Amino acid sequence: MRVSVLFSGGKDSSLAAILLEPFFDIELVTCSFSLLPVGDIARETAERMGFAHRVVQLERSVLEKAYGMVITDGFPKNAINHIHSAAVEKLATEENVSFIADGIRRDDRVPVLDMSRIRSIEDKYDVHYVSPLKGYGRAAVNELVSRHLVIEEDQSDNIIKADYETELRELIRQRDGSEKINEVFPAHIQSHVIERKKVRPKRS
Amino acid sequence: MRVSVLFSGGKDSSLAAILLEPFFDIELVTCSFSLLPVGDIARETAERMGFAHRVVQLERSVLEKAYGMVITDGFPKNAINHIHSAAVEKLATEENVSFIADGIRRDDRVPVLDMSRIRSIEDKYDVHYVSPLKGYGRAAVNELVSRHLVIEEDQSDNIIKADYETELRELIRQRDGSEKINEVFPAHIQSHVIERKKVRPKRS
Numbered sequence: 001m002r003v004s005v006l007f008s009g010g011k012d013s014s015l016a017a018i019l020l021e022p023f024f025d026i027e028l029v030t031c032s033f034s035l036l037p038v039g040d041i042a043r044e045t046a047e048r049m050g051f052a053h054r055v056v057q058l059e060r061s062v063l064e065k066a067y068g069m070v071i072t073d074g075f076p077k078n079a080i081n082h083i084h085s086a087a088v089e090k091l092a093t094e095e096n097v098s099f100i101a102d103g104i105r106r107d108d109r110v111p112v113l114d115m116s117r118i119r120s121i122e123d124k125y126d127v128h129y130v131s132p133l134k135g136y137g138r139a140a141v142n143e144l145v146s147r148h149l150v151i152e153e154d155q156s157d158n159i160i161k162a163d164y165e166t167e168l169r170e171l172i173r174q175r176d177g178s179e180k181i182n183e184v185f186p187a188h189i190q191s192h193v194i195e196r197k198k199v200r201p202k203r204s
Numbered sequence: 205m206r207v208s209v210l211f212s213g214g215k216d217s218s219l220a221a222i223l224l225e226p227f228f229d230i231e232l233v234t235c236s237f238s239l240l241p242v243g244d245i246a247r248e249t250a251e252r253m254g255f256a257h258r259v260v261q262l263e264r265s266v267l268e269k270a271y272g273m274v275i276t277d278g279f280p281k282n283a284i285n286h287i288h289s290a291a292v293e294k295l296a297t298e299e300n301v302s303f304i305a306d307g308i309r310r311d312d313r314v315p316v317l318d319m320s321r322i323r324s325i326e327d328k329y330d331v332h333y334v335s336p337l338k339g340y341g342r343a344a345v346n347e348l349v350s351r352h353l354v355i356e357e358d359q360s361d362n363i364i365k366a367d368y369e370t371e372l373r374e375l376i377r378q379r380d381g382s383e384k385i386n387e388v389f390p391a392h393i394q395s396h397v398i399e400r401k402k403v404r405p406k407r408s
Contacts, residue, residue: 001351022226023348099344106319106338115310122341134310134339137322140303140332144227147205 012103216307288315
C-alpha cells in the first residue's frame, strides 16, 4: 500500500511520513508552480531522510487565484487553503494514487480542508485522504519531532522551505514588493528539517 | 516513551495501538465500573494481540451521572462523552502517565472530547492526549483494519465488548429492563477483535 505525502521539507510533513512509514510505502510529493526551485529544496531534504520524492506541477491559475485571495483578504488563510485543496485534488486525479496524506496538526488553523470538501474528493476520485497528525497537539508533535528529527526553526522569511507560502510570497514580492509580504503574512516561525535521527527500532 | 491506550477490544482502539506501536511502549487500559467483567474480556483480547493490559476502576458516581444523562436525554451521546472524559482524566492523574490515546476516528460523533476540554486536561496534568485515527476516515480505517486484524461485527447487543456503552446498558437493563436499552440506544454495528494478523514488517 502506497501513500503520497504532501511534503514541504518542514517538521510536520516529515513527521507525518515517519508515522506512516511502518504501514505504507512512502512517496513524498512537493507541489510547485516553478516560480522558485522549491522542488529541488524539498528533494534534497527527502533524500537525506531516505524517502522517495517527486515534484508535481500545479496549474499557474491556482497560484493566480490564491494571489487574488490574499491581496483581497489581507491575510493568507483562504489563499493557502485554496492551494492545499488544489494539491490534494491534483494527486487524487492520478491513477495510481489511493492514499494522500499531509502534515496538518490538531491545532492548525491553516491549511485545513473542511469535511465536506474532504468527503467530496474522497468520493469523486475513490481515494483516502489522511492526516496522521490530526489527533496530535502541538506539544505531542514537538515531543515526537525531537525524537526523530534534527530541525532548524526561524522566522518565515529566513527559512528556505517548500511549502505553499514560499511561492505565493515570491509572487507578491515580484508584483508588489517585499513590504507587501510583511503586510499580508503575519510573522511566524517556520521549520526546516536538517536530518533524521537514528532511532533504534523497538522490535526487529 | 509509553502511551496508555484506552481499549475496548474493538477495532478502532486496537488499530490505534497498532499505529502507535513502532513509536511508543504500549499499554492498553480498559476502564470498568465492575458491573460486568469487561476488564477480563478486554484482557483476553489484548493478550491475543500481544499487548500489555490493565484495568482501571472508574468511580461509580461517573456511571450514575451518565445513567442520569442518557435517561434524561433519551440518547447516549452526552452520557458516553461524560464517561470518556472521566476515563481520560483518571489516567491523566496517574503519575507515570504522560501520553494517553484513544481510538476516535475523523467521522466519529461519539465519544469525542471538545478542544477546550482536551487542552484543559493536557495543561492541568501535563499530559499529551492523542487520537491516532482522528485524521482517518471510515474507509481508510477499514482498509488498515483489514490488513492488521481479524474482527467480528454485529449489532451491539450481540457483541461482547468492553466499551463504555456495555456497562451503561447493563445498568439500564437492571433498573429499567431490556426494552429501555433499545429505546435510548439506537441499533448500531459493533466490532470485536478476534486476533491480529501476522504482517510482514516493511523493514527489519
